[in-house]
Every structure is written in C-alpha cells, then in structure tokens.
Amino acid sequence: MPINVNENVFSIETENTMYQMCIDELGVLRHLWYGKKTGNDMGYLLDYPYICFSPSPYDAGNNRGYSLDTIPQEYSAVGTGDFRITALSVLNTDGSEAVDLRYNGYKICKGKYSIPGLPAVYAEDDSETLEIYLVDKLTNVQVVLKYGVISKYDIITRSAVICNGGESSITLKNAASMCLDIPYGQWDWIHFHGRHAMERMVERRPLFHGIQESSSKRGTSSHQQNPAVILCDKNCNEDYGDCIGAALMYSGSFGIKIELDQVNQTRVIMGINSDNFSWTLNKNEEFYTPEVILSFSDGGFSKLSHNFHNVIRNNVCRGNYKTCERPVLINNWEATYFDFDGDKIEKIAKTAAQLGIDMLVLDDGWFGKRNDDTSGLGDWVVNEDKLKCSLSQLSKRISNLGMKFGLWFEPEMISEDSDLYRTHPEWAIKMPGRNPVQCRSQMVLDMTRSDVRHYLYNSISSILKDADISYIKWDMNSSINGWYSEKIPSDRMGEMQHRYVLGVYDLLERLTHDFPNVLFEGCSGGGGRFDAGMLYYCPQFWCSDNTDSFDRTKIQYGTSFFYPVSTVGSHVSAVPNHQTGRISSLNTRGIVSMAGSFGYELDINSLSDDEQNKIKEQVIKFKKNRDLIHNGKYYRLSNATEDDFALWEFVKDGKALVQGMIFNTEPNLIHYCVKLKGLDANKKYKINSNGCYTGAALMYGGFLLDIPRGDYYGVELYVEEI
Numbered sequence: 143m144p145i146n147v148n149e150n151v152f153s154i155e156t157e158n159t160m161y162q163m164c165i166d167e168l169g170v171l172r173h174l175w176y177g178k179k180t181g182n183d184m185g186y187l188l189d190y191p192y193i194c195f196s197p198s199p200y201d202a203g204n205n206r207g208y209s210l211d212t213i214p215q216e217y218s219a220v221g222t223g224d225f226r227i228t229a230l231s232v233l234n235t236d237g238s239e240a241v242d243l244r245y246n247g248y249k250i251c252k253g254k255y256s257i258p259g260l261p262a263v264y265a266e267d268d269s270e271t272l273e274i275y276l277v278d279k280l281t282n283v284q285v286v287l288k289y290g291v292i293s294k295y296d297i298i299t300r301s302a303v304i305c306n307g308g309e310s311s312i313t314l315k316n317a318a319s320m321c322l323d324i325p326y327g328q329w330d331w332i333h334f335h336g337r338h339a340m341e342r343m344v345e346r347r348p349l350f351h352g353i354q355e356s357s358s359k360r361g362t363s364s365h366q367q368n369p370a371v372i373l374c375d376k377n378c379n380e381d382y383g384d385c386i387g388a389a390l391m392y393s394g395s396f397g398i399k400i401e402l403d404q405v406n407q408t409r410v411i412m413g414i415n416s417d418n419f420s421w422t423l424n425k426n427e428e429f430y431t432p433e434v435i436l437s438f439s440d441g442g443f444s445k446l447s448h449n450f451h452n453v454i455r456n457n458v459c460r461g462n463y464k465t466c467e468r469p470v471l472i473n474n475w476e477a478t479y480f481d482f483d484g485d486k487i488e489k490i491a492k493t494a495a496q497l498g499i500d501m502l503v504l505d506d507g508w509f510g511k512r513n514d515d516t517s518g519l520g521d522w523v524v525n526e527d528k529l530k531c532s533l534s535q536l537s538k539r540i541s542n543l544g545m546k547f548g549l550w551f552e553p554e555m556i557s558e559d560s561d562l563y564r565t566h567p568e569w570a571i572k573m574p575g576r577n578p579v580q581c582r583s584q585m586v587l588d589m590t591r592s593d594v595r596h597y598l599y600n601s602i603s604s605i606l607k608d609a610d611i612s613y614i615k616w617d618m619n620s621s622i623n624g625w626y627s628e629k630i631p632s633d634r635m636g637e638m639q640h641r642y643v644l645g646v647y648d649l650l651e652r653l654t655h656d657f658p659n660v661l662f663e664g665c666s667g668g669g670g671r672f673d674a675g676m677l678y679y680c681p682q683f684w685c686s687d688n689t690d691s692f693d694r695t696k697i698q699y700g701t702s703f704f705y706p707v708s709t710v711g712s713h714v715s716a717v718p719n720h721q722t723g724r725i726s727s728l729n730t731r732g733i734v735s736m737a738g739s740f741g742y743e744l745d746i747n748s749l750s751d752d753e754q755n756k757i758k759e760q761v762i763k764f765k766k767n768r769d770l771i772h773n774g775k776y777y778r779l780s781n782a783t784e785d786d787f788a789l790w791e792f793v794k795d796g797k798a799l800v801q802g803m804i805f806n807t808e809p810n811l812i813h814y815c816v817k818l819k820g821l822d823a824n825k826k827y828k829i830n831s832n833g834c835y836t837g838a839a840l841m842y843g844g845f846l847l848d849i850p851r852g853d854y855y856g857v858e859l860y861v862e863e864i
C-alpha cells in the first residue's frame with residue numbers, strides 16, 4: 143500500500159521515497175517530510191520556539207510557538223497569520239480576504255484521479271489516490287488536496303480542488319496547485335529560462351532570503367521560462383545528492399514562487415499565475431487546479447530525470463503514437479518557406495522517400511491567402527491555386543511514393559487580413575476601443591468561445607477527413623495580450639486566461655480523440671509551449687526554431703531534465719544555418735538531431751549525391767537505434783552549458799549509444815576522456831565493434847574521444863555487451 147494512515151500521520155511511499163503529513167492539535171494539515179524513506183514519523187524534527195512577530199491563531203491560546211508563519215503546511219492560505227507566499231487566497235462576500243483551512247477527513251481511492259478539463263497523469267495499474275479534505279468552518283470554503291502515486295517511478299502528483307460550500311459567491315484571487323514546504327536544508331534552485339530560438343537554458347542559483355520566481359504571464363507556458371523547477375542540495379550533481387523536481391502540467395500563464403523564509407525554511411508555490419487571475423465561485427461550484435508532477439531523487443539529476451522521462455513517456459503521453467515508432471519526417475519549412483506548389487513538395491517527397499524518410503510534412507502556407515506571415519490565418523481552406531492541385535490529390539501523390547503526409551495548422555490564430563477576421567472580428571482577442579497588440583502580425587482567437595472552437599473543430603476535421611493525413615503540427619506563434627472576451631462578464635475577466643487554456647485543451651481533446659491515428663506534434667514558434675500539459679495531447683513537440691546543431695546541444699540539454707527524448711522534435715537543417723549562419727558537418731547535425739523525434743528540414747534536392755547518401759545512412763542508423771534512443775535510459779555525460787563538449791548516452795538491453803559534440807578544436811590537444819554511465823560494472827563491452835572493456839573501466843575510468851578535427855566535431859560511440 144503506497145498510502146498509509148497511522149492515527150494522525152499520512153505517509154505516501156513510492157519505491158524509494160516518502161512524503162509525509164500530519165494533522166496537528168489545531169486540525170492544521172502540516173507537512174512533515176519529502177525525501178528518502180525513513181520508516182519514522184518525521185514530526186520529531188519540527189519543534190518550533192516562539193519567533194517574535196510571527197503571530198498565532200486564536201485557538202493556539204498562549205502557545206506562542208504555534209504560528210502558521212513558521213509551521214510547514216500542505217496548503218497555506220492568506221489571512222491566517224502566515225506572511226509567506228501562500229497557495230490560496232479567497233475574497234469572501236463580505237470583502238474580507240481570508241481562508242482558515244482545517245482538517246475535515248480523508249479518502250483513499252484505487253487508481254489515479256483525473257481532472258475534468260485538464261491534462262493529468264494517468265495510470266492503469268496499481269496506483270492510488272489520497273484525498274484530504276480541508277474546510278474553513280466559518281465560510282464553508284472547502285479544499286480537496288489530491289495526491290496520486292506512481293510508485294515505480296517515484297512520482298507523486300498533486301492537485302487541489304476548491305469548492306464554495308457557502309451560501310454566496312466568493313472570488314479566488316490565487317489557487318495554486320501545490321504548496322511544498324521544505325523545513326531543512328540549504329538548497330539551490332534550477333530553472334529553465336530562455337527566449338525564442340534559445341529555450342530552456344539551465345540556470346542554477348543558491349536560494350536567497352525572500353522570494354524568487356520563475357513564471358509566465360504570456361498566456362502560454364512560454365519560451366522565456368518553463369513550468370518546471372528543481373531544488374537540489376548544494377553538492378547535488380548528475381550522480382549524487384538530493385533533489386526534488388516539480389513540473390506543472392499546464393500550458394498557460396504559470397507561477398513558480400520559492401521563498402526562503404526568516405528561519406531558513408523553503409516554500410515552493412506552484413500553479414496558475416495569480417497575476418491577472420481571479421475566479422468567481424458561486425454556491426457549490428468547484429475550481430480544479432492543474433496538476434504538479436513531483437519526484438525526489440537521492441541519486442542526483444540523472445535519477446530525477448529518469449523518473450520524469452518514465453512518467454511522461456508512459457503516463458502523460460497518450461494515443462497510438464505513445465508506443466508506436468515515431469516516423470522520420472521531412473518538413474518543407476526551411477526548404478521552401480512560403481514559396482512552394484504541389485510539384486515542389488512532391489519533388490522533395492520523392493527524394494526523401496528514396497532516402498528512407500517516412501513522412502512529408504507540409505508546413506505553413508497551404509491555405510487561404512498566405513504567401514507570407516501577414517495574412518490568411520484562420521482561413522483553413524486549401525489554396526488549390528497555389529498547390530495547383532487539391533490537398534487530397536497531393537496527399538495521394540505523397541502516399542504513392544510510400545510516404546505518409548502531415549500538415550501544419552496554427553488553429554489558435556487569426557490574421558487581420560483574413561476572411562475569418564472580416565466575418566468575425568469579435569473572435570479575435572483585443573480590448574474594446576483599443577487597437578490589438580500583435581505578435582508576428584497576427585492576433586489570437588478567443589478560445590474561451592465555444593463557437594470559435596466549433597469552427598476550428600469543423601475546419602480541421604473536414605480537412606483531416608478529406609485528405610490522407612497522418613500528422614498535424616499544431617503551431618502557436620504569439621504571446622497573448624489584451625485579454626478581453628465579449629462572452630465573459632466584465633467582473634469575471636480575470637478568468638479569461640485560464641478559460642483560454644481550457645478551450646485549447648478542449649479542442650485538442652476532441653481532435654485527438656476523434657482522430658486517434660493522427661500523430662500530433664506541438665509547436666509554439668519552436669518550444670514556446672513545451673510542457674507536460676501539451677505532451678498529454680501531442681506526444682512530441684518541436685523543440686526550438688533554432689536548428690543550429692551547436693545551439694541545439696544546449697537547448698536539448700535543458701529540455702532533457704524533465705522531458706524524454708521521444709518528445710523532442712529535432713531536425714537536420716541546411717548550412718549555413720538559417721538562424722545563426724553557423725556551419726557544422728552533416729554528420730554532426732545528424733548526431734544532434736537523432737537525440738529526438740528525428741527528421742529533416744532542408745531542400746534535400748539541392749544536396750550532392752554524397753550528402754544524400756549520408757542522409758540515407760543516417761536514417762538507417764536512426765531507425766536501427768530508435769528504440770534505444772526513444773525508450774532507453776538517457777544520461778547527460780557533460781554539462782552542455784559549461785563544458786567544452788556536449789555528450790549524452792542512451793542505455794538499454796546491454797547496449798549503449800554515446801553521442802554529442804566537441805565544440806571547438808585547437809592544436810596540441812590531448813584526448814577528452816568521457817566516463818560512461820548505466821553499464822554493468824562486471825560485464826564486458828566493445829566500443830564501435832572494437833576492444834574489450836569492463837563496464838567498470840568505462841564508467842570509472844572512461845573512454846578517450848577522438849581528437850577533434852574542426853569545430854562542432856560529432857562524437858558517436860556504439861557500446862555493446864560482449
């Protein structure tokens with residue numbers, strides 16, 4: 143039983159970890175522990191003296207040491223004398239802003255809970271859910287804290303449901319998914335920041351006293367910050383040390399706040415961004431918060447990443463493509479941009495088919511009047527004049543070549559210059575009387591509206607029914623601004639951002655359900671919405687618009703902390719690279735792109751015979767190793783943002799593949815030595831079909847890499863058990 147209740151103590155155990163809480167003498171749900179299993183009630187560690195200016199609840203009487211300003215809690219709230227960052231803030235009908243949550247029972251259920259309208263980890267096997275009920279006795283505001291357990295991956299999920307059990311309406315000003323108090327330890331935090339074409343850069347900092355934050359207010363999870371965070375002890379590295387990872391399954395504006403308080407305790411609050419958020423709850427209405435996926439590792443970041451990779455691969459990604467081999471695709475975007483017709487596309491497909499590529503993806507520009515990025519979005523009508531054929535004819539021509547056909551959409555957008563906008567200007571998000579703030583000359587559709595979603599469902603599904611389409615690239619190229627919907631009452635506009643996300647999920651749910659054979663790849667100007675929420679609908683995501691192999695090693699490095707390689711869309715593109723002008727060899731570009739859902743994005747017909755043959759070999763190589771790459775254990779062998787090289791390794795069934803890049807070359811270098819991971823110390827291995835090394839030698843001693851000739855030098859070692 144992963145969930146145990148012993149008098150007033152709740153313990154959730156996974157294979158290697160324990161999460162513990164207790165109900166204290168005042169009925170407050172205290173947090174006791176998250177870490178290794180101890181077999182003990184950890185409450186003995188939490189003994190609080192009187193801390194001046196930290197107030198006590200009235201019912202604590204003269205016990206001044208009892209203060210919600212210091213005591214670790216499971217779900218902290220405003221108005222209780224807790225001056226730290228809090229999870230819940232409720233504006234009551236009388237104007238007071240307080241909620242005093244006390245224990246009101248619990249339930250243990252078989253299976254993992256789901257969340258209406260929101261993505262959530264699912265589990266078919268022996269998982270369990272713990273629900274703990276809290277209530278404010280004065281207002282009857284109720285909170286259900288939900289804990290899901292995926293024991294074998296050391297995963298605990300958290301979510302909260304807030305219900306207004308009172309007679310009149312209340313307003314939520316903040317409703318976080320999780321409050322995690324960590325009373326002891328000196329922690330660093332790692333967050334993943336960036337910008338368009340440079341997503342998920344890793345930044346590690348010691349916590350300072352006060353509040354630090356990683357968040358998005360853009361309506362999407364964003365390029366700038368990713369909704370995931372790691373707290374790790376000072377000495378933690380890839381292989382050693384305690385760390386806690388938390389990933390929010392949410393694709394909209396989010397907030398991760400961490401406070402190191404006056405007595406050196408750490409609190410993490412994670413959930414929907416409370417800026418510009420409010421939610422009215424009428425009598426008996428409920429609000430569901432998005433889910434946080436949590437894991438603790440005492441074996442450093444590698445183990446933490448393995449836990450997240452496992453749960454995302456097996457319990458977040460859904461649909462036929464969760465387990466199916468992902469096709470090797472060629473996308474025409476960087477080959478043609480908007481300048482193509484059906485013949486040009488077929489020509490690319492023809493050569494690609496000869497090289498073993500499985501699928502042709504037709505990117506932006508096939509619909510409406512869209513020959514550049516200033517018009518046409520929203521008009522999901524095939525531009526047959528441009529293609530010089532129908533889409534169904536084009537898809538047939540592609541399938542006659544033995545290839546699958548995929549198509550780009552940007553469903554959530556509308557161009558000012560579009561028939562859709564001319565007909566439905568009210569469908570675009572903009573404030574009344576103000577000009578819209580536009581990103582890439584486009585506006586965002588009001589996805590809170592059911593008529594908008596209905597239009598999109600019909601447009602997309604009729605195209606999917608009309609042509610033989612195996613894949614959709616679901617793009618989204620805007621930060622969202624000017625939040626206003628004529629369908630939302632003016633005093634409830636604070637609900638719009640979350641309602642937008644619910645609208646996107648609703649449409650994705652319907653389409654993925656009704657078209658189970660279509661592979662959905664998410665995209666948002668590259669990796670601007672790369673989060674566990676989107677991966678619930680789209681088992682892969684275009685990782686970045688930056689296809690430069692050198693930059694990609696860093697982007698994919700940051701991405702790998704939480705997201706498995708099978709979810710990372712990665713393509714070989716042309717040189718000089720279109721984003722950076724950098725030149726790297728086809729070999730290196732292939733190696734870097736193989737650490738993902740592999741494909742090509744270049745004018746394959748402009749390549750020499752020699753280059754085309756190399757691509758043929760790469761495709762064979764990738765397919766041969768696809769299972770190892772997508773389903774093997776992934777290890778980071780270097781710190782790609784600090785070291786002179788980026789190296790990673792896949793391990794499965796007695797095989798390993800080490801890949802990567804040495805960044806620069808210099809004369810008179812000696813060999814770099816790489817230590818492998820995940821091998822059996824007592825077994826023997828050959829490398830690139832040569833030699834005989836014990837696993838111990840390769841892991842503790844290492845292996846000498848080639849001395850690089852030329853910058854961005856590709857590294858590849860095939861390791862096989864003898």
Ligand code: DGJ
Pocket residue numbers: 475505506515550617619665666667668684686687
């Ligand atoms: C942004 C995407 O990230 C690109 O891959 C491409 O699809 C363009 N949009 C098309 O407009």
